[in-house]
Amino acid sequence: MKPVNQKAWFLVLPVLVLVAISAVIPLMMVVNFSVQEKASNGQFFWMGAKWYETVLHDEKFWGALFRSLSFSAIILIIQVPLGVFIALNMPRKGWGVPTCLVLMALPLLIPWYVVGMIWQMFGRVDIGLMGVMLKDLGYNYVGDPVDAWGTLIVMDVWHWTSLVALLSYAGLVSIPDAYYQAARIDGASKWAVFRYIQLPKLGRVLTIAILLRFMDSFMIFAEPFRVTGGDPAFLSIELEQKSEELGWASAMSIIFFLIILAISWVFYAVMTREDAEPAKPEGAL
Amino acid sequence: MARIDLAKIRHAYGPNPKSEADFALRLVNQAFEDGGAYALLGPSGCGKTSLLNIISGLVTPTQGRVRFDGEDVTDLPTEKRNIAQVFQFPVIYDAMTVRENLAFPLRNRGVKPAEANRRVNDVLEMIDLKGIADRKARGLTADVKQKISLARGLVRSDVNAILFDEPLTVIDPQMKWRLRAQLRELHKRFGYTMLYVTHDQTEALTFASKVVVMYEGEIVQIGSPEDLFERPSHTFVGYFIGSPGMNTIPTALDGASLRLGDYSVPLPAAPRLRGEPKLEMGVRPEYVRVRANGIPASILRVEDAGRFRIVRMLMQGHAITAILPEGQEIPADPHVGFDPKGVHLYADSWRIDVGAGAAP
Numbered sequence: 001m002k003p004v005n006q007k008a009w010f011l012v013l014p015v016l017v018l019v020a021i022s023a024v025i026p027l028m029m030v031v032n033f034s035v036q037e038k039a040s041n042g043q044f045f046w047m048g049a050k051w052y053e054t055v056l057h058d059e060k061f062w063g064a065l066f067r068s069l070s071f072s073a074i075i076l077i078i079q080v081p082l083g084v085f086i087a088l089n090m091p092r093k094g095w096g097v098p099t100c101l102v103l104m105a106l107p108l109l110i111p112w113y114v115v116g117m118i119w120q121m122f123g124r125v126d127i128g129l130m131g132v133m134l135k136d137l138g139y140n141y142v143g144d145p146v147d148a149w150g151t152l153i154v155m156d157v158w159h160w161t162s163l164v165a166l167l168s169y170a171g172l173v174s175i176p177d178a179y180y181q182a183a184r185i186d187g188a189s190k191w192a193v194f195r196y197i198q199l200p201k202l203g204r205v206l207t208i209a210i211l212l213r214f215m216d217s218f219m220i221f222a223e224p225f226r227v228t229g230g231d232p233a234f235l236s237i238e239l240e241q242k243s244e245e246l247g248w249a250s251a252m253s254i255i256f257f258l259i260i261l262a263i264s265w266v267f268y269a270v271m272t273r274e275d276a277e278p279a280k281p282e283g284a285l
Numbered sequence: 286m287a288r289i290d291l292a293k294i295r296h297a298y299g300p301n302p303k304s305e306a307d308f309a310l311r312l313v314n315q316a317f318e319d320g321g322a323y324a325l326l327g328p329s330g331c332g333k334t335s336l337l338n339i340i341s342g343l344v345t346p347t348q349g350r351v352r353f354d355g356e357d358v359t360d361l362p363t364e365k366r367n368i369a370q371v372f373q374f375p376v377i378y379d380a381m382t383v384r385e386n387l388a389f390p391l392r393n394r395g396v397k398p399a400e401a402n403r404r405v406n407d408v409l410e411m412i413d414l415k416g417i418a419d420r421k422a423r424g425l426t427a428d429v430k431q432k433i434s435l436a437r438g439l440v441r442s443d444v445n446a447i448l449f450d451e452p453l454t455v456i457d458p459q460m461k462w463r464l465r466a467q468l469r470e471l472h473k474r475f476g477y478t479m480l481y482v483t484h485d486q487t488e489a490l491t492f493a494s495k496v497v498v499m500y501e502g503e504i505v506q507i508g509s510p511e512d513l514f515e516r517p518s519h520t521f522v523g524y525f526i527g528s529p530g531m532n533t534i535p536t537a538l539d540g541a542s543l544r545l546g547d548y549s550v551p552l553p554a555a556p557r558l559r560g561e562p563k564l565e566m567g568v569r570p571e572y573v574r575v576r577a578n579g580i581p582a583s584i585l586r587v588e589d590a591g592r593f594r595i596v597r598m599l600m601q602g603h604a605i606t607a608i609l610p611e612g613q614e615i616p617a618d619p620h621v622g623f624d625p626k627g628v629h630l631y632a633d634s635w636r637i638d639v640g641a642g643a644a645p
Contacts, residue, residue, distance in 0.1 A: 186390035
């Protein structure tokens with residue numbers, strides 16, 4: 001028998017330390033605060049699940065959660081098909097490829113807060129291009145919640161659709177030519193090629209795109225904060241407004257975190273369920 | 286099934302080909318008989334895949350016409366040509382079951398479900414896939430996937446030809462033999478016109494009744510495996526077919542014999558040559574004798590290949606290889622001799638027929 005020793009653990013140690021410092025310890029501190037109350041004299045008291053109960057009984061929390069979920073859902077419904085559609089129509093060779101890639105990548109390079117500023121100015125009815133245009137078209141763009149929603153969605157689509165498109169493009173480019181040739185020999189229509197070759201092959205990159213876009217849009221903060229000053233309130237903004245109250249904010253953070261974790265896990269599990277099928281033994285040959 | 290005619294096919298991938306070197310296919314005139322099993326054999330980049338894609342319509346030739354049974358199909362798109370093609374890497378539709386994969390080309394062509402179902406069942410039976418018909422196609426092994434690719438071609442009634450583009454590249458060695466045997470069996474039973482591209486001579490020689498050898502965008506010889514071995518019409522064929530390949534030794538003509546340094550090798554008749562071509566003598570190692578008299582040679586190396594030995598020698602300043610049957614000894618003072626029926630003369634790499642095979 002080979003001698004067994006535990007030296008290999010030393011090789012994993014640096015990673016464990018890094019993860020502990022960057023993720024586990026901060027998270028545990030939040031957990032810690034979420035079950036305590038800080039008194040005025042600086043002492044902490046055990047509160048149990050009290051903060052969680054407070055959060056879960058707060059109507060504003062549920063309103064914000066509903067708005068955040070709706071926002072993410074709308075964003076995904078628009079951005080994923082649009083991104084795939086753009087990727088399908090991007091050039092595959094020639095000078096168009098680098099041009100297209102650079103143009104698509106530009107919005108991704110702009111910081112969130114700046115995007116908010118750009119669109120806030122864009123929408124101003126006195127000097128903003130969009131605001132003035134909408135006014136001239138007879139639409140009264142005043143900044144009511146409907147306008148705010150519309151602006152935020154258009155803004156996010158403008159900012160992030162290219163991410164989905166670029167990921168899908170990478171996925172499409174990696175499909176070997178033989179698949180398209182075989183499809184021609186099989187007499188497949190353009191739709192059949194998309195449905196049975198491109199879409200299945202895009203499965204993995206779309207999983208990543210959807211997860212990234214979900215998490216990011218669910219946590220959106222800077223843009224709505226900049227554009228609307230915090231109304232409609234998304235979960236992140238609700239959280240920001242409670243940041244004075246340590247226990248409350250901590251409990252809400254944990255709930256927020258668990259929601260993202262749970263939804264991401266469900267997405268992941270659903271989208272990769274086919275890959276997970278165990279390879280059965282071969283049949284008759 | 287159909288007879289396939291290629292008339293004056295030339296193809297260049299870039300626009301505006303100027304020199305001969307720009308052509309992936311320089312000039313191909315070839316007829317593939319209805320129901321024949323052909324192998325297209327040649328090294329990488331010789332144009333064999335281009336030729337296949339021109340037949341299936343995936344590539345449109347720069348010049349020349351393609352005819353199926355006399356009907357010009359050069360301008361027809363792939364899906365109208367009724368061709369089956371199996372590629373190097375198996376192409377299957379992951380999301381579908383094996384049965385759905387087979388039904389796919391029929392569905393695309395609007396075949397009625399009942400009819401499609403019947404044909405799919407026939408083909409599943411024919412190539413032994415019945416047992417896994419309702420499994421998802423993903424996760425199957427490469428050889429089964431390759432059979433599915435083939436089966437998608439077979440379900441269409443009356444395919445004009447089945448084209449194979451190095452289909453066994455990713456298959457395990459033991460499976461290769463089984464698949465090849467099944468292909469031959471299919472050919473025998475149903476008489477498909479089959480074209481099989483490969484760079485592996487064993488594969489070509491065991492699969493096909495006619496082997497088409499290609500070199501630098503041209504067909505250099507078409508023949509039975511025996512023709513290619515006994516009468517290679519181009520030095521490339523001699524080199525490419527056989528292991529080790531044919532010896533080619535620069536020579537000069539002296540009436541009805543070939544000069545090799547201070548010695549000469551008789552030919553059955555004096556060949557007539559036009560101009561002053563570069564002359565070479567070609568002789569396969571199987572026809573080189575190592576004995577006590579003849580042209581003196583020095584042994585460089587002897588390799589044991591199991592049932593025979595490969596003797597590498599230097600003769601009159603030229604390397605020459607002989608195959609020594611089992612049990613035969615190398616004489617102490619080795620000389621080289623040639624079996625007359627294995628001696629060929631090449632002028633500018635092409636074989637000159639001097640009736641060598643007819644000599645006693």
